[in-house]
Amino acid sequence: MSLGETTTDTGPGPGDDAAATTTSTAKSAGEAASSADVKDETVTAPDPRPDLSDTARRLARRLVRTNSAWTFLVLLVLMTAFSIMKPAHFPTTFNLRNVATDAAVLLIIGVGMTYVVITAGIDLSVGSVLVFSGVVAAKTMTGISDVDAGWGPILLGLLAGLAAGAAWGALNGFLVAKAKVPALIVTLGSLGMALGLAQVMTEGQDVRGVPTRLSDTIGNGRVLGVPWLVVIALLVTVLGALALATTRFGRRTYAIGSNAEAARRAGIPVELHLIKVYALCGLLAGLAGILSLARFTTTTIGGHTNDSLGAIAAVVLGGTSLFGGVGTIVGTLIGVFIPAILQNGFIILGVQPYWQSVAVGGVLIAAVYADQLRRRATQRA
């Protein structure tokens, strides 16, 4: 039976697999009596817009359901508290710009990590992959040119760094999806391997002499008063959030994390999708490595041992479930800034900044506990 609905394009999107594309075949009118008609491609009337109050109600319901609502509240409370306690020091452009710049690298890793965790996976290797990519980029730039390198060599270096990150991610994904080695072990292995190889390539010495054109622009420059690092991180966040929430790639990421076997039986190429997700995570770690390189003009090999755990903590604080199937990038954004604001606030207040680790650790455990409770309450059988 015809629903008199608009047709929809079902063409494959980039970054998605043509194999599983629907080619909807319209049923003949006779057959149509049964059932089917979710796939009917019969035409005409333009979409009736759902009425506004209905949309609003749905939005509200969704908001209540998301775990990030309360973490956002925590962030707001923290920022308000610090602003009241130190009005001259905390809520200043200068200070907030610094906080955002410091958080940029972690935010970019966090976006990739969100995808991985939503598939019920984990990636412990991003910190090492970041370092490895930075080393590859630096070696490329300094190898074919010097501190005064033009944009050509810089661009080559950037591409090399990104490719290195994506390659590590793809390797992780391949081992997780095809070889069925648990993600925890795979990425624990590549954590060691990527860092070790980075040290082998550099004999343990940080690579210096990164082109000044890179550090003066992307590394420490600003656009309209906003640091490039922050602009890039926000761009990645927005694109990552849109892709996750509105595209088929995102939808399938959730589906796989929610029930991989169901996804497989529904014809989703689960293994390929997982490889793409880990590759994306690696690519973003590569980007983070480049940004870190541009900022510090050196590879900071020893400076990223906590990045993987920091990113995982941010993702989980943001309400993404370690069991997969649930999570948002907006949550991760909040999850990155809670520790960042805490640390900054403690420093300004003159509290030992080490308290930040203590506080974040506690909040993290509470967040996962809340997730457990939620799952027990909502998932039946």
Added chain:
Amino acid sequence: MQPLLEGRGLVKRFGQVQALRGADFTVFPGEVVALIGDNGAGKSTLTKVLAGAARPDEGGILFEGAPVTLERPTDAQRLGIETVYQDLALAPDLDGAANLFLGRELLRRGLAGRLGVLDKAAMRRRAVDAFARLGVELQDIDAPIGTLSGGQRQSVAIARAVAWADKVVFMDEPTAALGVLQRGRVLDVVRKVRDAGTSVVLISHNMPEVLSVADRVEVLRLGQRVATFTAADTSVEELVGAMTGALDEGRAA
């Protein structure tokens, strides 16, 4: 009449366990055929093999008389074969519409669609319709499936299979978790689907239900087809006898 779908000599092993030992199975066009058998007889395994969700170790599958290999579920789906799995195979964190369109998401027109952007409004609308047709009442269409009752989830799985099937729908114990009212509705759906020309394979342990809705009955025991019956001239006693082996010669195929 030429069978629509036929399994011949299907063997499926899981380590030591032999779930199918040369099982045959036949579906004719436009019929409801019940597949019955004791627990562990191999009904679900046979369903998975014929739906492309598991690969047989031996044996062949014919579709409209021609041999086919079903490497993956999409191969079966392309032939118009859909399945309601016993474990439902739904994504509990996604809502009803997302589950209905799992693996077959609708994309927007134009550039957005080329970028892979979903047409959520269209999917939601069509899902609401598909559920309404089966009389599935979801208080909150946007709620994750995991928050629904067992019966509601089962209905969503049925709605999905029925909505996409052209030729055959396998239903592996679709009424197991349902109350009386819902059970009646599902059986109505089974008849409606059959009347529209799509064959239904109904797996059930409920013999009166089987006799009320099926045209034919095929009996599986220990991984083999041991009997086939025309529903109109058989009885619960006869079916039970064939299932348990008390009546070994049945009216063998």
